[in-house]
Amino acid sequence: MKKILGIALGVVTSIGGFLDVGSIATSAQAGAAFGYSLLWAVLLGTICVIFLVEMSGRFSIVSGHTITAAVRKRFGFAGFILPFAAALLVNLLVLASEIGGVCVALQLLTGIGFQVWAIPVAMALWLLLWLATFDVVEDGTALLGLVTLCFVVAVFKLGAQPGELAAGLVPSLPAQERAHYLFLAVSVIGATIAPYLFLFYSSGAIEDKWDKSWITANRVIATSGMSFGALIAMAVMVVAALTLKPQGIRVEEYEQAALMLVPALGGWGFYLFIASLAIACFGAALELSLATAYAAAQAFGWNWGENLKPRAAARFSMTYTVFIALSALIVLSGLNPMKLTLFSMAITAVILPLTVMPFLVLMNDRRYMGSHVNSRFSNVVVTLIVVLSAILAIIAIPLEIIGSR
Amino acid sequence: MSRVIALERYVGKPVRDADGAEIGHLHEVRVRAEAGELVVSEYLVGGTGLLERFSLAGLARQIALVLGVRHSAGYVVPWDAMEFPEDEAARCTRRAADLERFSAVPPEKR
Amino acid sequence: MIRSDYDATSHAGVAGYPTALSPTVRASALLASRAMLRIAAALILAAIAACGDRHEQELRSAASWSKTALVVARYWTEGQVPGTYARRALEKASQELAKGPLPDAAEPVDELRAAVERGDRDTARRLLQELSAR
Amino acid sequence: MNDIDLVRDILDTQVLDREKRALGKVDGVGLELRDGAPPRVAYLEIGAVTAWARLGPRFARWATRLASRWQGEAHPYRFPWSRVRDFGIDIEIDADAERAPPLDLERWLRDKVVKRIPGGQ
Numbered sequence: 177m178k179k180i181l182g183i184a185l186g187v188v189t190s191i192g193g194f195l196d197v198g199s200i201a202t203s204a205q206a207g208a209a210f211g212y213s214l215l216w217a218v219l220l221g222t223i224c225v226i227f228l229v230e231m232s233g234r235f236s237i238v239s240g241h242t243i244t245a246a247v248r249k250r251f252g253f254a255g256f257i258l259p260f261a262a263a264l265l266v267n268l269l270v271l272a273s274e275i276g277g278v279c280v281a282l283q284l285l286t287g288i289g290f291q292v293w294a295i296p297v298a299m300a301l302w303l304l305l306w307l308a309t310f311d312v313v314e315d316g317t318a319l320l321g322l323v324t325l326c327f328v329v330a331v332f333k334l335g336a337q338p339g340e341l342a343a344g345l346v347p348s349l350p351a352q353e354r355a356h357y358l359f360l361a362v363s364v365i366g367a368t369i370a371p372y373l374f375l376f377y378s379s380g381a382i383e384d385k386w387d388k389s390w391i392t393a394n395r396v397i398a399t400s401g402m403s404f405g406a407l408i409a410m411a412v413m414v415v416a417a418l419t420l421k422p423q424g425i426r427v428e429e430y431e432q433a434a435l436m437l438v439p440a441l442g443g444w445g446f447y448l449f450i451a452s453l454a455i456a457c458f459g460a461a462l463e464l465s466l467a468t469a470y471a472a473a474q475a476f477g478w479n480w481g482e483n484l485k486p487r488a489a490a491r492f493s494m495t496y497t498v499f500i501a502l503s504a505l506i507v508l509s510g511l512n513p514m515k516l517t518l519f520s521m522a523i524t525a526v527i528l529p530l531t532v533m534p535f536l537v538l539m540n541d542r543r544y545m546g547s548h549v550n551s552r553f554s555n556v557v558v559t560l561i562v563v564l565s566a567i568l569a570i571i572a573i574p575l576e577i578i579g580s581r
Numbered sequence: 582m583s584r585v586i587a588l589e590r591y592v593g594k595p596v597r598d599a600d601g602a603e604i605g606h607l608h609e610v611r612v613r614a615e616a617g618e619l620v621v622s623e624y625l626v627g628g629t630g631l632l633e634r635f636s637l638a639g640l641a642r643q644i645a646l647v648l649g650v651r652h653s654a655g656y657v658v659p660w661d662a663m664e665f666p667e668d669e670a671a672r673c674t675r676r677a678a679d680l681e682r683f684s685a686v687p688p689e690k691r
Numbered sequence: 692m693i694r695s696d697y698d699a700t701s702h703a704g705v706a707g708y709p710t711a712l713s714p715t716v717r718a719s720a721l722l723a724s725r726a727m728l729r730i731a732a733a734l735i736l737a738a739i740a741a742c743g744d745r746h747e748q749e750l751r752s753a754a755s756w757s758k759t760a761l762v763v764a765r766y767w768t769e770g771q772v773p774g775t776y777a778r779r780a781l782e783k784a785s786q787e788l789a790k791g792p793l794p795d796a797a798e799p800v801d802e803l804r805a806a807v808e809r810g811d812r813d814t815a816r817r818l819l820q821e822l823s824a825r
Numbered sequence: 826m827n828d829i830d831l832v833r834d835i836l837d838t839q840v841l842d843r844e845k846r847a848l849g850k851v852d853g854v855g856l857e858l859r860d861g862a863p864p865r866v867a868y869l870e871i872g873a874v875t876a877w878a879r880l881g882p883r884f885a886r887w888a889t890r891l892a893s894r895w896q897g898e899a900h901p902y903r904f905p906w907s908r909v910r911d912f913g914i915d916i917e918i919d920a921d922a923e924r925a926p927p928l929d930l931e932r933w934l935r936d937k938v939v940k941r942i943p944g945g946q
Binding site for chain 4: 582583584585586587588589590592608609610611612613614617618619620621622660661665
């Protein structure tokens with residue numbers, strides 16, 4: 177019985193926790209500019225993240241290690257420090273985008289500029305972690321995250337045609353604005369395959385002491401949780417395609433994205449968009465701050481744990497404190513939140529191979545996985561998606577910079 | 582007289598044989614527990630080096646390994662045939678041809 | 692003699708580490724490389740087009756911002772969005788339009804913003820009718 | 826199983842004290858080269874300087890300079906294999922985290938910083 181509850185909670189929290197500032201911003205911009213035709217990027221990203229999340233759960237269950245600790249043990253300090261530093265830097269940009277997302281939601285609500293909210297939001301985030309009631313907070317924000325289902329409701333209310341939706345699932349290349357199209361494609365993929373997702377999941381599996389009986393449960397949670405989560409991300413794109421694109425409104429600022437739910441849900445739509453943005457980003461920021469502190473503790477051998485009082489893990493708690501402070505400074509600097517989000521997602525796609533490939537090598541190492549090593553198929557699928565997205569990103573980012581300046 | 586070296590600085594670094602040719606990277610030091618002490622029995626110098634210094638070339642080789650394109654092999658160097666000069670690469674006192682080869686089938690241990 | 696776990700002699704297809712490139716991997720690698728070529732070619736074309744696109748992009752962005760202003764004002768007059776948001780969105784729209792290729796499009800947007808600031812829905816409705824008639 | 830692979834099983838492995846509190850990772854291994862006898866493991870080492878020095882001489886200099894500026898001359902924490910109580914996924918040694926040198930930074934942060942912030946007690 178406890179396992180069924182565990183699975184249910186696992187699925188619900190991954191649905192609520194799936195959406196973040198990256199998926200909302202990239203899906204909204206993609207839907208407004210290219211309609212359904214970038215749905216395939218969400219699908220591709222989701223397939224890859226399902227494999228990665230399932231693998232990370234299986235890895236911790238079978239090997240008893242977390243991924244970060246195992247990468248250092250397997251590749252040595254010199255081998256592990258490069259991907260670790262790259263992931264840390266990207267996490268900082270993504271956390272700044274998440275905090276920026278919450279601040280922009282407050283700006284939409286109150287009309288007061290997002291920079292003013294940077295410190296209060298960062299303080300609230302830090303306080304929740306500092307008072308170490310994280311597992312309650314994490315599940316709470318994930319359950320609240322279910323508010324993002326309003327996008328799915330809007331899709332039904334707007335009466336999207338399944339036939340056209342399916343067409344968007346096939347990769348294509350539009351006649352013009354190809355550079356921007358590809359940039360959005362890699363940003364969507366980068367937003368979907370967020371490395372901190374599977375690193376955090378593997379730490380969770382260790383903390384919840386999943387044993388081998390959890391292998392199938394892990395597969396269920398990874399597959400259904402991520403798929404439902406991806407449906408919401410697709411819903412955001414579809415709603416933008418149905419409400420913003422026909423009116424010729426492109427999403428360059430959140431003020432424009434905030435309009436998308438009004439046609440389907442009226443006055444409620446505006447406030448539901450703000451609630452979805454704020455809650456999804458806050459939940460993601462919590463998870464990302466903790467994931468970063470986990471990574472540092474697992475890398476350098478400190479005590480770590482969801483509910484460790486700061487007194488019992490000073491370096492661990494100082495890591496997320498400094499990390500949140502730095503991200504708040506980036507938001508304070510006034511960088512355009514929408515642009516910061518999109519570039520952080522694209523850069524995530526660029527460094528995907530650096531964070532995913534070492535993990536893939538571990539998944540094929542019998543000393544860690546015994547008979548539970550990866551199948552050749554999952555190796556090829558993940559490698560192709562990850563390497564292709566990185567190459568696309570390396571090409572698309574410069575083009576976007578030339579195009580948009 | 583005896584000398585203590587920081588072994589971790591030699592791990593993953595190239596190893597030369599008696600002729601000065603590079604025969605791979607030091608990727609394992611097999612030790613035996615004897616009377617509460619760990620004593621070296623042999624060194625494993627890998628071809629692709631399982632513990633390659635993590636360079637993009639190393640990553641590419643690892644991906645190839647994952648996709649089953651190539652497998653790594655290397656030499657077994659007995660303890661008395663390995664020297665660790667002060668600030669140079671580790672050196673094996675025998676020629677590669679005289680060394681026993683091994684193919685890295687990851688042991689099923691643990 | 693090497694312990695059994697490190698098989699010193701056999702080089703034949705060692706379990707789990709086949710030496711030959713398996714057919715599925717070779718096929719997918721070929722497919723991937725052909726797809727890569729097509730994408731690379733498309734991107735080089737995109738790069739050349741990107742410079743020409745910029746002017747087109749500015750026009751598209753200006754059209755988008757003026758449409759945004761109209762929609763925001765309309766929703767405000769229908770009470771679907773609050774005044775604080777509408778004022779700020781219209782202000783942003785007029786700034787973007789002023790920078791864009793059609794700066795004089797910003798002028799009616801400022802009038803709308805003034806109406807929203809005064810909370811005057813009738814004037815806003817009248818302005819909207821005039822604008823959509825033009 | 827008295828055969829151990831130093832690099833795979835010990836180097837970069839987590840080290841815990843008696844109460845399973847984290848002390849750090851095995852950042853280095855001191856190997857004593859003896860004349861006419863096989864080399865023996867003199868000690869295992871935990872130390873940030875030791876870890877960063879593995880990246881190359883330049884990093885070694887930076888790490889030493891940084892560490893010495895912070896806590897006087899930086900000396901890594903060394904322990905012989907005989908003090909290892911249990912050895913598996915982690916290495917347990919008979920030490921007390923409260924006094925073990927690798928946790929100097931942890932204790933300094935806790936007493937000087939964390940305790941001063943509300944809610945940190």
